[in-house]
Amino acid sequence: MLIDIAQNAVYGIVSGGILLLAAIGFSMVYRIEGFLNISHAELLTVGAYIAVLFNVFLHLNLVLASILSIIITAFIGLLIAKKLFSPIRKFGPLILLITSVGVAFAMHGITEFVAGPNIRTYNVKIPMAIKIGGYPFVSSNEIIIIVIAICSALFLHLVLTRTKLGTAFRAMASNFDLARVKGIDTDRMSTYVWLYASGMAALAGVLLGLVTRIDTDLGWDQILIIMSATILGGLGKIYGVMVGALVIGLAMDLGILVLPSSYRPAIALGIIIVILLVKPSGIFGGEY
Amino acid sequence: MDIGLFLAGVISLAGIYAISTLGYNLQFGQTGLVNLGYVAYFAVGAYTSVILTIPHPGPHAAYMFGFGLPMWVGFIGAPIAAAIFAYLVGLPTLRLGIDYFVVVTFAVGEVLRYVLSNEAWLTNGLTGFHSLAQPFRESFGPLVYEYFFAGLVIIILVATYLFVNRICRSPFGRALKSVRENESVCLSLGKKVSSYKMKSFMIGAAVAGLAGSLYVRFITLARPEIFIPAVTFTALLSMIIGGKGNNKGAVLGTFIFIFAVELTRFFQVSAAYAIRISPLRTLATGIMLIVILRYLPQGIIKEARVKGEELGR
Numbered sequence: 001m002l003i004d005i006a007q008n009a010v011y012g013i014v015s016g017g018i019l020l021l022a023a024i025g026f027s028m029v030y031r032i033e034g035f036l037n038i039s040h041a042e043l044l045t046v047g048a049y050i051a052v053l054f055n056v057f058l059h060l061n062l063v064l065a066s067i068l069s070i071i072i073t074a075f076i077g078l079l080i081a082k083k084l085f086s087p088i089r090k091f092g093p094l095i096l097l098i099t100s101v102g103v104a105f106a107m108h109g110i111t112e113f114v115a116g117p118n119i120r121t122y123n124v125k126i127p128m129a130i131k132i133g134g135y136p137f138v139s140s141n142e143i144i145i146i147v148i149a150i151c152s153a154l155f156l157h158l159v160l161t162r163t164k165l166g167t168a169f170r171a172m173a174s175n176f177d178l179a180r181v182k183g184i185d186t187d188r189m190s191t192y193v194w195l196y197a198s199g200m201a202a203l204a205g206v207l208l209g210l211v212t213r214i215d216t217d218l219g220w221d222q223i224l225i226i227m228s229a230t231i232l233g234g235l236g237k238i239y240g241v242m243v244g245a246l247v248i249g250l251a252m253d254l255g256i257l258v259l260p261s262s263y264r265p266a267i268a269l270g271i272i273i274v275i276l277l278v279k280p281s282g283i284f285g286g287e288y
Numbered sequence: 289m290d291i292g293l294f295l296a297g298v299i300s301l302a303g304i305y306a307i308s309t310l311g312y313n314l315q316f317g318q319t320g321l322v323n324l325g326y327v328a329y330f331a332v333g334a335y336t337s338v339i340l341t342i343p344h345p346g347p348h349a350a351y352m353f354g355f356g357l358p359m360w361v362g363f364i365g366a367p368i369a370a371a372i373f374a375y376l377v378g379l380p381t382l383r384l385g386i387d388y389f390v391v392v393t394f395a396v397g398e399v400l401r402y403v404l405s406n407e408a409w410l411t412n413g414l415t416g417f418h419s420l421a422q423p424f425r426e427s428f429g430p431l432v433y434e435y436f437f438a439g440l441v442i443i444i445l446v447a448t449y450l451f452v453n454r455i456c457r458s459p460f461g462r463a464l465k466s467v468r469e470n471e472s473v474c475l476s477l478g479k480k481v482s483s484y485k486m487k488s489f490m491i492g493a494a495v496a497g498l499a500g501s502l503y504v505r506f507i508t509l510a511r512p513e514i515f516i517p518a519v520t521f522t523a524l525l526s527m528i529i530g531g532k533g534n535n536k537g538a539v540l541g542t543f544i545f546i547f548a549v550e551l552t553r554f555f556q557v558s559a560a561y562a563i564r565i566s567p568l569r570t571l572a573t574g575i576m577l578i579v580i581l582r583y584l585p586q587g588i589i590k591e592a593r594v595k596g597e598e599l600g601r
Contacts, residue, residue, distance in 0.1 A: 036387055088582055094322065095581055097390065098528065101324075101521060102577030109571025113564055224398050227391045235387060266402045269395040276388060277380050 003135050008253045014142045014211060016249020017149030021204035022222060023229040023245045024156065024238060025197025031173045031236035032193045033085065035096035039103035040201060041226060044219035045111050047073040047202025048209040052120045062124050066206045070199045077198020078191060080107075104220070112216040120214040122206075145207050152200065153242050160238065165192065173236070221265075225252070228268035232275055247271070293431065294550075296438040302546035303441035304502045305522055309530075309538040310452045311495025312523035317533035317591075318456055319488040320468030321382075322390050325397025326496055326523055328377075329370040331404065331515035333497025334504040336369035337362035338417050339410070351412040359423050363501055370497025371490040378489045382482060397520060404512040416511030420504060441502060445539070448495060453535050455491065464488050465533070522546075525577050531587025540588060549573075 026040045047069050054065035084103055088095055129136035130143075160166035168189055171179040180186045201219075208218060229248045233240025248268050255267040308330060315321040341362040342354040381392045404411045428436050455461050466474040467484050475481050504510040522545065530541025552569060580587070 030387075036390060084578060091581075091585060094386070095585060097322070098524065099578055099581050101524070102574045102581065105521070105574030105577065106571050107574070109567045109569070109574060112567035113571065117563055224395055228395070231388065231391055260406055262406055263402055266399045269392075269399045272395065273380065273392065276384060276392060 003137075004257060005254065007135070007137065008257055009250065010138050010142060012250035012253035013246065014145050014249070015253055016246035017146050018204050018207045018211075019222070019225060019229050019249050020149050020242050020245035021152060021200045021207070023226045023233075023241050024153075025200045026226050027230050027233070027236055027238060027241045028169075028193050029197050030230070031238075032169075032176075032190050033081075033089070033096070035093040035100065036227070037085075038097065038100040038223060039080070039107055040100075040197070041219040041223035042104050042107035042111070043073055043077055043198050043201035044205035044208060044222055045216060046076060046107065046219075047205035048214050048218055049111060049115050049120075050202070051206045051209070052115075052122065052214060056120065056123050059123070062122050062206075062210075065122075066203065069206060070202045073202030073205075074195045074199035077201070078194045081190075081194040104223075108216065108220065115216055117216075120209075122210060122214075124210070141210055145211065148203070148207065152203070156238070165189075169193070224265055225268045228272045231272045293434050296434040298547060298550045299438040300434075300441045300506050301550070302543045303438070303445045304499050304506060305526065305546055306539045306542040307445050307448045307502065308496055308499035308519070309523045309526040309542045310448055310535060311492040311499065312520075313527050313533065313535060313538040314452055314455065314464075314488055314495065315492035316524070317527055317538070318461065318468065319464040319485060319492075320386075321485065321489055321492075322386060322393075323489075323492070324390055324394035324517070324520055324524075325400075326393075326492075327515050327517060327519035328393075328397045328400040329374055329493035329496035330500035330503070330519050331400055332373045332493075333366035333370040333500035334510050334515070335404065335411060336497070337366040337501035338420060338504055338510045340365045341421065342417060349412070350408045350415070352409050359421065363498070366501035367494035367497040370500070371494040374490045374493030375486070378486050382485045382489060394517075397517060401512050401515055404515065411512070414512060416509065417504075418509050418511075420508045420510065422505050422508065437506065441506075444498070444502065448498065449535060449539060452491075452495065456535060460484070460487070468533075521573070525573065527587075528577060528580055529587060531589040531591060533591040534587065534589050537587050537589035537591075544588075545576075 022041070022044060026037060029035075029037050029040065050069040050072050051062065051065045054060045054068050055062050058065075060068070080103060084099065085096060088099060124141075127139040127141040129139045131137060158166075160170060168179070168184045169192075171182070171184060172186060172189055176186065204222075205219060208222070212218070225248055229245040230236075230241055231244075232248060233242070233244030248271060251271055252264045252267045256264050259267065308326075311329075312323070312326055315323050315326070339353050340355050340357050341359055343356045344354045345351055377393070377396055381389055381396075384392065404416075405414050407413075422433070422437065423440065424436065425433060456464075463474070463479055463484050466477075466479065467481055467488075471481055474484075503514075507514075522542075526542035526545045527538050528541070529545055530537030530539070549569060552565070
């Protein structure tokens with residue numbers, strides 16, 4: 001029983017780590033552009049499949065394939081933002097939100113058309129399991145995922161607090177107009193945010209593909225929990241979302257010890273409904 | 289394929305979805321409630337109508353309930369159950385900001401599907417219910433019945449249209465618009481904004497429930513996998529095509545959309561290509577939504593300004 005709990009806690013941290021990568025981008029885009037980008041989750045699928053292309057069909061190793069996938073997906077995300085979202089920004093967040101639903105559909109259609117119905121897996125060695133007391137406790141893949149998640153959270157923290165770019169982002173996030181008046185190049189900043197958000201989505205997609213299977217619903221299945229993590233942390237709050245993602249990840253994987261496992265995503269919803277009733281501003285105060 | 293039968297089928301489908309779009313338009317177009325989990329109310333209506341009317345299950349069935357009531361009880365029970373469900377969802381969510389509302393309603397739609405798949409004692413799980421009875425089935429031959437069903441759907445559509453239109457034109461309907469346009473002003477005029485929102489949410493859900501109960505009779509199946517977000521997005525897209533806040537547009541938009549989708553079934557392709565055609569349909573749906581919002585945000589029929597409304601501008 002205890003080993004089960006520990007085991008699921010590890011799974012939970014892994015899910016939370018992947019979720020963190022996906023939700024930070026979603027949250028940053030919300031903060032800067034002011035709308036919920038439903039199509040964000042489809043970038044996970046796109047990223048996972050581009051890595052499949054390099055890894056499985058072109059026989060590159062997965063690390064290289066992921067890096068290429070992150071770069072390409074980042075630019076796909078930017079292209080979508082500049083060609084589809086920017087021109088209609090003047091219509092307001094609601095139209096942007098509904099357009100993003102359309103974008104999600106279009107991206108889903110394209111990925112499904114190109115990738116076909118086959119389920120894919122990456123061409124990697126079977127991960128080593130580290131055993132504790134005879135039980136396989138954590139695999140090397142899972143450790144890598146946790147390390148990547150921690151590193152990217154630290155990296156973002158350093159960028160936000162130590163660089164001019166980070167200061168500019170925080171200025172824009174707290175007051176867009178004032179930031180622009182003060183001479184911050186808001187267009188360039190939003191370009192960086194889209195690149196970063198889309199790249200991280202691709203990374204999340206690849207990691208998710210590594211621990212589960214890769215099909216065309218990979219990203220779409222995540223959108224609900226990405227939004228849950230974002231709400232839990234407080235819409236648009238970067239640090240809140242990091243914690244929110246971990247809490248949701250842990251809650252889902254520990255929750256299935258008592259609930260049927262198909263209710264896993266429903267646990268995320270249960271949490272946000274309670275949070276919205278008790279403290280609609282998210283679990284963390286403050287601005288970021 | 290017999291063209292008459294095909295048309296009857298498409299008209300039934302489009303008619304049912306048009307009813308669903310009318311309810312959606314009341315929530316979103318008229319009141320500004322961006323409900324991305326509309327399918328939940330559609331599903332509640334569908335399952336209510338089924339569970340009320342199927343015969344009592346034998347001792348070996350996975351589900352416990354089946355009341356064997358006449359068909360019309362199902363059609364009345366469906367909207368009532370959907371409205372009650374909307375009331376329960378609305379209580380905590382309607383006071384939220386728009387972005388939170390979007391997320392939570394979307395989640396409600398998704399989670400209801402998990403519940404339908406898992407709670408087999410009520411819904412018979414993933415198997416669901418099949419070979420459902422259809423209204424007045426015995427009175428017609430198998431082919432004629434398709435035409436009869438299409439006619440029945442059209443009659444219910446017209447009734448729903450008149451009902452929803454009546455609401456929209458009433459003082460209550462104008463109050464809903466004022467909630468959409470500016471909640472604070474509406475509140476400052478002493479209107480009960482929360483009560484208006486709740487009523488609109490419940491009536492819209494009831495209409496969805498009615499559409500859902502018709503839909504399961506049309507396809508004679510009720511399974512969780514039917515009640516996917518695509519149902520919500522069909523209503524959303526139809527409303528956007530026809531024009532927000534506009535009941536004629538809602539109906540017209542649905543017929544255009546459903547006919548466009550169903551006509552693609554005429555392209556006869558080999559099985560290998562058929563797998564690739566379905567994603568293209570998804571792609572086309574997405575592009576349609578993007579293009580219309582960008583170049584025709586008002587939809588085909590613009591929302592009519594009520595007489596006197598111009599005076600205030």
